[in-house]
Amino acid sequence: MSKIKSGLTYEGAQVRLTRFxxxxxxxxxxxxxxxxxxxxxxxxxxYILPSLGNYLVKxxxxxxxxxxxxxxxxxxxxxxxxxxxxxxxxxxLDYAVKLDILPRNPTNACYKPxxxxxxxxxxxxxxxxxxxxxxxxxxxxxxxxxxxxTGMRQSELLGLKWSDxxxxxxxxxxxxxxxxxxxxxxxYVPPVSKLTRIDERFTQLKTMxxxxxLNLGNATMDSLRRHLFIQDDERSxxxxxxxxxxxxxxxxxxxxxxxxxxxxxxxKCLIRELGLPDIRFHDIRHTAASLMLNHGIPPIVVSKRLGxxxxxxxxxxxxxxxxxxxxxxxxxxxxxxxxxxxxFTKEHTDNExxxxxxxxxxxxxxx
Numbered sequence: 001m002s003k004i005k006s007g008l009t010y011e012g013a014q015v016r017l018t019r020f021x022x023x024x025x026x027x028x029x030x031x032x033x034x035x036x037x038x039x040x041x042x043x044x045x046x047y048i049l050p051s052l053g054n055y056l057v058k059x060x061x062x063x064x065x066x067x068x069x070x071x072x073x074x075x076x077x078x079x080x081x082x083x084x085x086x087x088x089x090x091x092x093l094d095y096a097v098k099l100d101i102l103p104r105n106p107t108n109a110c111y112k113p114x115x116x117x118x119x120x121x122x123x124x125x126x127x128x129x130x131x132x133x134x135x136x137x138x139x140x141x142x143x144x145x146x147x148x149x150t151g152m153r154q155s156e157l158l159g160l161k162w163s164d165x166x167x168x169x170x171x172x173x174x175x176x177x178x179x180x181x182x183x184x185x186x187x188y189v190p191p192v193s194k195l196t197r198i199d200e201r202f203t204q205l206k207t208m209x210x211x212x213x214l215n216l217g218n219a220t221m222d223s224l225r226r227h228l229f230i231q232d233d234e235r236s237x238x239x240x241x242x243x244x245x246x247x248x249x250x251x252x253x254x255x256x257x258x259x260x261x262x263x264x265x266x267x268k269c270l271i272r273e274l275g276l277p278d279i280r281f282h283d284i285r286h287t288a289a290s291l292m293l294n295h296g297i298p299p300i301v302v303s304k305r306l307g308x309x310x311x312x313x314x315x316x317x318x319x320x321x322x323x324x325x326x327x328x329x330x331x332x333x334x335x336x337x338x339x340x341x342x343x344f345t346k347e348h349t350d351n352e353x354x355x356x357x358x359x360x361x362x363x364x365x366x367x
Contacts (some may be wrong), residue, residue: 005161008181010059012056014056015056015057015101016053016054016055016056016057017047017052017053017054017055017056017060018046018053018054020057020092020096021044021048021049021053021092023043024092024095025037025040025044027095028091029042033203033206034179034203035179035203038078039084040091043081043084043085043088043138044088044092046367047068047072047077047081047085048068048085048088048089049115051068051071052065052068056178057096057102058101059092059104060102060106061106062092062106062107063111064106064109065089065106065107066111068085069086069110069111069112069113071084072085073302075118079113079114082113083112084106086107086110089139090105090107091106091166092149093105093106093107094289095350101184104241112328118292120283120286120288120320121277121279121280121286122279122283122287123276123277123283123284123287124298125277125291127276127277128148128287128291129135130274130276131144131202131270131271131274132144133322134270134273134274135270136159137226137358138230139227139230139231139234139253139258140266140270141223141226141227142220142223142224142249142250143157143227143250144284145219145220146172146216146220146224146288147224147284147285147288148284148287148291149217149219149220149288149290150214150305151173151224151285151288151289151292151302151305151306152174152287153180153282153285154260154264154281155177155178155260156174156177156205156210156307157179158172158248158250158257158258158295159176159178159202159249159261160172160174160249160250161246161248161249162228162248162249163245163247164249165224165249166292167221167223170215170216170217170218170221170229171213171214171215172213172214172216173212173213173214174210174213174214174307175204175205175211176191176202176203176204177203177204178202178257178258178260179202179203182304187195188231190267191224194324201257202257205223205307205308206329207309208227208308209304209307209308209309210307211307212304212305212307214305224249227249227292232349235255239249240253241254241268242254243255244256248295263281264281267281277326285306286317286318288306289302289314289317289318290308290318293318299311299314299315300313301320313330318360336347
């Protein structure tokens with residue numbers, strides 16, 4: 001009997017999925033980004049191990065895994081989440097194949113749910129103005145102004161430092177993002193007072209396209225100036241127990257990185273109070289893109305501003321939001337190629353007269 005069939009290929013024992021996933025997560029931790037590892041670990045603990053953790057890895061069959069996908073969908077779990085379960089299991093079991101624990105990856109025979117096209121939710125101009133007016137003069141004014149005018153991701157906004165801002169040239173440079181804070185022991189982040197380097201909270205942006213320099217308008221620069229004064233007041237407040245300087249543009253009230261969860265909660269409370277559509281914080285990015293495209297800013301410019309790798313991503317994501325740009329194209333092209341009557345007879349007569357004149361001139365020259 002082969003080692004694979006007997007299950008004796010993992011330290012001489014029949015390994016269960018719980019043990020295998022723990023080892024796999026440990027092994028990949030140094031080669032994936034912190035946010036990615038956090039998502040892998042959370043998905044494993046929350047969705048995969050409760051259903052499949054007690055199975056021997058060698059006994060995992062496609063029907064068992066497919067049943068997990070189907071059950072989670074029937075329970076109302078989102079399509080993207082079920083797809084992510086598949087992604088995590090597929091990666092882990094590929095590793096099992098490399099270790100000769102499995103002869104083949106059983107997830108290859110499973111049907112993962114298809115993407116469901118959802119209508120993208122965005123604010124219109126009036127709703128954007130309503131929100132910006134509501135936060136004017138507060139510590140959130142510049143943050144939302146910058147979010148709506150640049151389309152930055154939440155993690156990018158919270159990773160900005162004052163040193164990234166060029167006041168003279170009205171530009172801001174993006175190089176880092178705020179990493180997700182986790183509370184599990186393996187990825188524990190100590191309290192700020194015990195940190196020796198606050199940069200441990202940040203990671204570099206993923207692609208060269210994401211590392212970008214953005215031009216800012218006068219209104220945005222003015223909001224940042226007001227924000228600087230607000231932050232100076234917070235820093236020098238005598239009632240404040242402490243302020244930990246990290247040069248962050250959008251820190252917490254004590255200077256440390258702002259909690260992403262707290263910002264999300266503040267945003268949700270704000271739109272609820274204003275009676276605005278219940279969109280996600282990330283939909284601010286979609287709103288910024290749709291407003292730029294609807295006002296005729298070329299897709300290639302919007303793509304670079306958003307930090308997309310190429311313009312096709314921008315068009316695939318937001319192309320349906322710009323019908324106004326295409327509304328007159330039929331008439332424009334029609335006008336370009338509509339045939340115009342040309343009097344070829346007159347042109348032919350003119351050519352003959354020109355040729356006759358040349359002949360006469362030639363004879364005169366010979367004489």
